[in-house]
Amino acid sequence: xxxxxxxxxxxxxxxxxxxxxxxxxxxxxxxxxxxxxxxxxxxxxxxxxxxxxxxxxxxxxxxxxxxxxxxxxxxxxxxxxxxxxxxxxxxxxxxxxxxxxxxxxxxxxxxxxxxxxxxxxxxxxxxxxxxxxxxxxxxxxxxxxxxxxxxxxxxxxxxxxxxxxxxxxxxxxxxxxxxxxxxxxxxxxxxxxxxxxxxxxxxxxxxxxxxxxxxxxxxxxxxxxxxxxxxxxxxxxxxxxxxxxxxxxxxxxxxxxxxxxxxxxxxxxxxxxxxxxxxxxxxxxxxxxxxxxxxxxxxxxxxxxxxx
Amino acid sequence: xxxxxxxxxxxxxxxxxxxxxxxxxxxxxxxxxxxxxxxxxxxxxxxxxxxxxxxxxxxxxxxxxxxxxxxxxxxxxxxxxxxxxxxxxxxxxxxxxxxxxxxxxxxxxxxxxxxxxxxxxxxxxxxxxxxxxxxxxxxxxxxxxxxxxxxxxxxxxxxxxxxxxxxxxxxxxxxxxxxxxxxxxxxxxxxxxxxxxxxxxxxxxxxxxxxxxxxxxxxxxxxxxxxxxxxxxxxxxxxxxxxxxxxxxxxxxxxxxxxxxxxxxxxxxxxxxxxxxxxxxxxxxxxxxxxxxxxxxxxxxxxxxxxxxxxxxxxxxxxxxxxxxxxxxxxxxxxxxxxxxxxxxxxxxxxxxxxxxxxxxxxxxxxxxxxxxxxxxxxxxxxxxxxxxxxxxxxxxxxxxxxxxxxxxxxxxxxxxxxxxxxxxxxxxxxxxxxxxxxxxxxxxxxxxxxxxxxxxxxxxxxxxxxxxxxxxxxxxxxxxxxxxxxxxxxxxxxxxxxxxxxxxxxxxxxxxxxxxxxxxxxxxxxxxxxxxxxxxxxxxxxxxxxxxxxxxxxxxxxxxxxxxxxxxxxxxxxxxxxxxxxxxxxxxxxxxxxxxxxxxxxxxxxxxxxxxxxxxxxxx
Numbered sequence: 001x002x003x004x005x006x007x008x009x010x011x012x013x014x015x016x017x018x019x020x021x022x023x024x025x026x027x028x029x030x031x032x033x034x035x036x037x038x039x040x041x042x043x044x045x046x047x048x049x050x051x052x053x054x055x056x057x058x059x060x061x062x063x064x065x066x067x068x069x070x071x072x073x074x075x076x077x078x079x080x081x082x083x084x085x086x087x088x089x090x091x092x093x094x095x096x097x098x099x100x101x102x103x104x105x106x107x108x109x110x111x112x113x114x115x116x117x118x119x120x121x122x123x124x125x126x127x128x129x130x131x132x133x134x135x136x137x138x139x140x141x142x143x144x145x146x147x148x149x150x151x152x153x154x155x156x157x158x159x160x161x162x163x164x165x166x167x168x169x170x171x172x173x174x175x176x177x178x179x180x181x182x183x184x185x186x187x188x189x190x191x192x193x194x195x196x197x198x199x200x201x202x203x204x205x206x207x208x209x210x211x212x213x214x215x216x217x218x219x220x221x222x223x224x225x226x227x228x229x230x231x232x233x234x235x236x237x238x239x240x241x242x243x244x245x246x247x248x249x250x251x252x253x254x255x256x257x258x259x260x261x262x263x264x265x266x267x268x269x270x271x272x273x274x275x276x277x278x279x280x281x282x283x284x285x286x287x288x289x290x291x292x293x294x295x296x297x298x299x300x301x302x303x304x305x306x307x308x
Numbered sequence: 309x310x311x312x313x314x315x316x317x318x319x320x321x322x323x324x325x326x327x328x329x330x331x332x333x334x335x336x337x338x339x340x341x342x343x344x345x346x347x348x349x350x351x352x353x354x355x356x357x358x359x360x361x362x363x364x365x366x367x368x369x370x371x372x373x374x375x376x377x378x379x380x381x382x383x384x385x386x387x388x389x390x391x392x393x394x395x396x397x398x399x400x401x402x403x404x405x406x407x408x409x410x411x412x413x414x415x416x417x418x419x420x421x422x423x424x425x426x427x428x429x430x431x432x433x434x435x436x437x438x439x440x441x442x443x444x445x446x447x448x449x450x451x452x453x454x455x456x457x458x459x460x461x462x463x464x465x466x467x468x469x470x471x472x473x474x475x476x477x478x479x480x481x482x483x484x485x486x487x488x489x490x491x492x493x494x495x496x497x498x499x500x501x502x503x504x505x506x507x508x509x510x511x512x513x514x515x516x517x518x519x520x521x522x523x524x525x526x527x528x529x530x531x532x533x534x535x536x537x538x539x540x541x542x543x544x545x546x547x548x549x550x551x552x553x554x555x556x557x558x559x560x561x562x563x564x565x566x567x568x569x570x571x572x573x574x575x576x577x578x579x580x581x582x583x584x585x586x587x588x589x590x591x592x593x594x595x596x597x598x599x600x601x602x603x604x605x606x607x608x609x610x611x612x613x614x615x616x617x618x619x620x621x622x623x624x625x626x627x628x629x630x631x632x633x634x635x636x637x638x639x640x641x642x643x644x645x646x647x648x649x650x651x652x653x654x655x656x657x658x659x660x661x662x663x664x665x666x667x668x669x670x671x672x673x674x675x676x677x678x679x680x681x682x683x684x685x686x687x688x689x690x691x692x693x694x695x696x697x698x699x700x701x702x703x704x705x706x707x708x709x710x711x712x713x714x715x716x717x718x719x720x721x722x723x724x725x726x727x728x729x730x731x732x733x734x735x736x737x738x739x740x741x742x743x744x745x746x747x748x749x750x751x752x753x754x755x756x757x758x759x760x761x762x763x764x765x766x767x768x769x770x771x772x773x774x775x776x777x778x779x780x781x782x783x784x785x786x787x788x789x790x791x792x793x794x795x796x797x798x799x800x801x802x803x804x805x806x807x808x809x810x811x812x813x814x815x816x817x818x819x820x821x822x823x824x825x826x827x828x829x830x831x832x833x834x835x836x837x838x839x840x841x842x843x844x845x846x847x848x849x850x851x852x853x854x855x856x857x858x859x860x861x862x863x864x865x866x867x868x869x870x871x872x873x874x875x876x877x878x879x880x881x882x883x884x885x886x887x888x889x890x891x892x893x894x895x896x897x898x899x900x901x902x903x904x905x906x907x908x909x910x911x912x913x914x915x916x917x918x919x920x921x922x923x924x925x926x927x928x929x
Contacts, residue, residue, distance in 0.1 A: 027446065029450050030454060042368065053910055055465055057472065062431040063471075063474065071446070071449070114329075116329075118329030122329060123333075185384060187332040187382060188332075189378055191442075234907055237910075246354055247353065251351055252350050253352070
């Protein structure tokens with residue numbers, strides 16, 4: 001297969017990431033492993049070839065389902081492999097004590113106040129620049145107004161004189177008072193990831209994932225295929241356990257629909273037929289994966305043939 | 309693009325991802341709101357080419373930059389809310405546009421369900437605080453989708469998915485007793501008003517289970533429950549404990565029990581999660597038993613009535629009757645009378661000066677009064693028909709009706725002295741009208757379905773057309789005549805001898821009303837209508853959401869029948885076929901029930917359609 005290039009580059013990356021000793025922070029939230037950091041999500045996909053599923057709203061356009069945003073939810077198999085390999089740390093939040101809470105409130109208030117003041121300045125600056133940009137229009141307006149006032153007063157002064165007086169005013173733009181922007185226009189950041197520096201509990205003991213026999217098969221098969229440089233996603237779309245992609249799922253179609261079966265599990269003929277039908281209909285190979293007695297993954301592919 | 313800044317006066321506390329004012333200001337105007345394209349044309353397999361690498365790199369770059377974009381919103385357009393861990397709800401300070409479609413209010417407080425609050429956070433509408441501190445999305449997920457809240461991770465994902473698509477999604481409101489006809493004419497919108505009260509009572513349930521021992525709050529909540537109870541019984545008068553006890557009925561009894569039970573404020577926590585469902589059931593029971601409703605209504609009327617009578621006894625010529633009373637009492641009478649009396653009145657009504665005072669010996673009022681007294685002592689039936697006089701309309705041309713008591717008439721009208729003439733009811737004319745009306749309605753129906761009816765043959769219709777109308781004086785005669793005719797018809801048939809002996813064919817010619825009826829009679833195909841439990845057990849599949857199409861006239865207080873219902877199922881816990889059937893059959897209206905299967909964040913929707921297999925008539929012969 002032509003994945004040698006990919007292989008060498010990714011293994012380099014993996015070692016680089018490990019050297020940084022920056023494990024991906026996976027948070028166990030109500031039993032679901034999730035990543036809230038965009039950088040971690042990118043590392044996961046680019047270095048560790050794991051896709052996960054985006055489950056949140058995309059900040060720039062939240063009301064659509066085409067492209068979702070953070071957090072990334074991991075499949076339990078993905079997390080198990082990440083933990084096995086030591087690429088990720090599984091964390092759980094600790095409850096916040098009252099003193100710490102007070103401190104945070106203080107800091108947050110302070111930060112917000114300073115930020116708003118800085119923004120006030122920026123708004124002022126912005127308004128000034130806008131005025132400079134629109135100066136010609138402003139001048140015209142002023143001229144017209146002056147003319148109107150003079151006419152109303154009955155004085156018939158020549159236009160040049162009027163403009164001359166305005167030009168003096170134009171010089172002192174700083175004197176023009178800019179009304180401060182109301183607080184409701186101040187921008188506020190809404191945090192996706194918990195922004196506080198805090199102590200967290202290691203939740204790796206809570207993660208007991210492969211417990212049943214079927215789960216153990218799934219986990220072993222996932223790890224084996226992942227080690228063989230495949231990208232794996234959930235096979236729900238096609239009724240299998242996983243879909244195996246030769247490269248990043250955004251650029252390539254999946255090759256295999258992986259079905260995990262126990263090695264002693266009987267395989268009804270009707271199931272084989274439906275799997276064969278499925279595979280040939282969607283132009284993918286159905287891969288029957290099981291573990292041998294040594295715990296190594298064994299694969300059988302299913303092909304729909306007609307003999308004539 | 310967005311640098312991390314960790315310096316601060318107490319810098320040790322804030323970790324990262326805090327944007328400076330400049331960066332925030334830059335986000336003020338988002339130029340690019342487009343959604344990145346997904347993929348495009350995919351390649352077959354990686355070939356290590358430069359082009360492929362470049363494409364992948366570009367994808368990664370865009371992907372990461374889009375994900376890393378911070379959420380920034382003007383503080384004026386954010387609504388502030390606080391998480392109440394006792395209620396497991398979000399309390400809003402003030403509401404915004406979204407309030408049209410979500411949340412609910414009790415007393416002076418506005419509440420959001422956890423899923424609603426979390427979604428609003430995701431779409432930059434809500435600044436949620438807990439212990440005085442603004443929460444990040446991560447903390448909010450942890451807090452709001454905690455197992456102790458009544459919404460699971462999967463359910464939230466389905467909720468958010470549907471909301472992102474623009475649907476209006478509210479929590480499932482239970483079974484609605486709305487017929488398709490009622491839905492067509494929009495009556496269902498009114499029927500739903502009760503469920504709003506239920507969401508209120510849910511919060512009060514919560515309030516009580518939290519054992520907030522502030523006497524004030526408990527008072528409020530009992531009041532709301534009373535309110536709810538009152539609504540359910542449909543009583544116009546304030547409900548006193550006595551009155552409700554009198555009405556020994558299912559619906560109000562359970563509700564009452566709830567009130568008294570929860571007064572102890574010691575409801576088990578387990579009860580809490582299911583109570584909204586129970587509540588709805590109870591209310592439905594109450595509203596279903598129309599007899600009991602009438603009962604309560606009439607009892608109040610009886611009081612009203614006797615009070616009026618009393619006041620009248622002592623006093624003078626001025627008669628005060630409300631239109632309402634007239635209408636109500638009349639509705640209890642046979643419709644025939646009502647129609648005619650009104651008609652005649654409109655002809656012969658005179659000015660109020662010529663009012664004739666009704667005496668208490670007046671047969672109408674005394675009878676009504678008697679029956680009311682009778683019923684209120686028993687508390688069972690609203691009308692005793694053995695006492696109420698009904699006119700005998702059979703075989704006569706006119707019926708003389710007793711004069712209606714003047715308090716039943718519209719105000720400022722009266723019946724003239726020669727009421728004998730007024731209360732003559734022309735039976736013949738009435739009959740003619742009835743016939744005309746029924747004829748007209750039949751004609752209309754035929755117009756509408758004529759093209760369909762010509763297509764299928766029905767023996768019953770054919771028989772009706774080809775036989776003369778039966779003349780009979782009463783029901784028994786009519787039946788006898790009909791039987792005779794049927795027999796004679798069989799005798800005419802060339803195979804009539806088949807039905808003469810001991811052993812006869814399974815079907816009669818008269819059974820052949822349609823193919824389906826015949827097959828049904830022969831029990832060839834029995835549609836599966838299994839016995840389903842009326843109240844599914846708590847761990848059975850729960851319908852989560854009612855979904856409405858985007859609609860500007862949507863009212864959350866009376867949303868009417870939903871357009872879809874959604875049941876959330878985890879990929880590893882599929883329901884069995886019986887559960888699927890039971891859930892569908894329990895609701896028994898034609899709202900499609902979607903099954904959302906959630907597996908590690910991926911959602912797929914399914915619908916199970918109940919299918920009665922059509923019979924191929926040619927094969928049956």
